[in-house]
Amino acid sequence: MAKQLETTLDSFARRESPVAWAVLSAVIVVSLLILLVLAIAARNWLYTLFVLVALAAAIVVSARNLLGLQRLAARSDQKLIDWQTALPDIQRQNLNLEVFELSKILEVESTQLADLQTAYIVAEDLALRQIQHDESVLLMRHVTIGKAPFNAVFVKGDVLNCIDVSFLVVPDIRQEKVDAMLRKITSVKKTFGETGIRMKVRLMIVLVTQLTPEDDDRLRDQIKDRFKNMPVGITTVVNILDFESLQKIYVTD
Numbered sequence: 001m002a003k004q005l006e007t008t009l010d011s012f013a014r015r016e017s018p019v020a021w022a023v024l025s026a027v028i029v030v031s032l033l034i035l036l037v038l039a040i041a042a043r044n045w046l047y048t049l050f051v052l053v054a055l056a057a058a059i060v061v062s063a064r065n066l067l068g069l070q071r072l073a074a075r076s077d078q079k080l081i082d083w084q085t086a087l088p089d090i091q092r093q094n095l096n097l098e099v100f101e102l103s104k105i106l107e108v109e110s111t112q113l114a115d116l117q118t119a120y121i122v123a124e125d126l127a128l129r130q131i132q133h134d135e136s137v138l139l140m141r142h143v144t145i146g147k148a149p150f151n152a153v154f155v156k157g158d159v160l161n162c163i164d165v166s167f168l169v170v171p172d173i174r175q176e177k178v179d180a181m182l183r184k185i186t187s188v189k190k191t192f193g194e195t196g197i198r199m200k201v202r203l204m205i206v207l208v209t210q211l212t213p214e215d216d217d218r219l220r221d222q223i224k225d226r227f228k229n230m231p232v233g234i235t236t237v238v239n240i241l242d243f244e245s246l247q248k249i250y251v252t253d
Contacts, residue, residue: 025062032058081160081197086142086149094149095120098167105170123167123208126246128152131163131206131239139163146191148184151206159200162188167243168209171219178226181205185234202235210243 032055039048099117102108108116128151132139139152145162152163164181166173185203192199211219223238 025058028058029055029062081145081199083140084144086144090144090149091142102167102169120167123243123246124151124165126243126250127165127206127208127239127241128163129250130241130246131204135161145188148187150184155199158198159202160188161202161204163204163206165206165208168207168211168219171211171215172222173207173219173226175226182234182236185236189233200235202237205236205238207238207240208243208246209240216240 032051036048036051036055039051095117099113099120102116102120103113106116128139128141131152132154135154135156137154137156139154141152143150143153145153145160148162150162151165154161154163162185164184166177181203185201189201191197192201207219209216209219219240227236227238
């Protein structure tokens with residue numbers, strides 16, 4: 001049974017409004033600007049200097065307060081997300097589907113499927129290790145948000161990053177696979193809108209490859225074409241990682 005992460009009562013605590021802080025900050029800054037104009041008009045340079053210092057301090061403090069409130073709001077919103085670990089059946093189905101597609105491309109025999117499955121699992125693990133290292137964050141692996149399963153997710157600032165991993169042995173990522181990824185991230189964004197979660201969402205596609213330099217260039221050109229028409233409000237980033245390089249970093253000496 002999927003285990004849902006705990007949602008505590010402070011999820012429903014009253015939130016300070018960034019709008020109220022923004023209005024208050026604007027009133028203070030505008031008031032100081034008026035005083036600055038009056039001081040300059042009166043040619044009172046000492047008073048002008050004091051007002052300038054106060055104005056600079058007010059701008060810095062207001063910016064820090066608003067940034068802090070945004071971070072608090074993001075942390076509060078995290079507690080409202082319907083996190084669930086992906087069911088083992090779902091994980092197994094996704095793995096078998098990826099391995100089956102690879103087996104057709106490589107034309108491997110059924111006796112080699114177990115080795116191919118192991119290679120895929122290793123590739124995914126090493127890729128997620130690299131992303132965790134690059135982003136300096138902890139990943140939650142095999143998480144379902146709403147009804148959308150992802151290989152991993154992580155939160156950075158006010159952005160929920162959803163990771164989809166694929167293992168490519170040819171310079172081609174099928175449009176059907178891209179469309180499926182976009183449907184999942186669109187589903188997450190829709191869920192956030194319906195539940196009032198103000199966090200942004202980003203799709204991070206991680207492609208682990210075994211390609212020649214020429215095929216790698218061909219794949220990068222294809223990716224530009226595949227993602228040229230992105231849905232409004234959806235941010236996507238594609239990371240291409242070489243399987244051999246990952247093994248040298250994390251496995252072999």
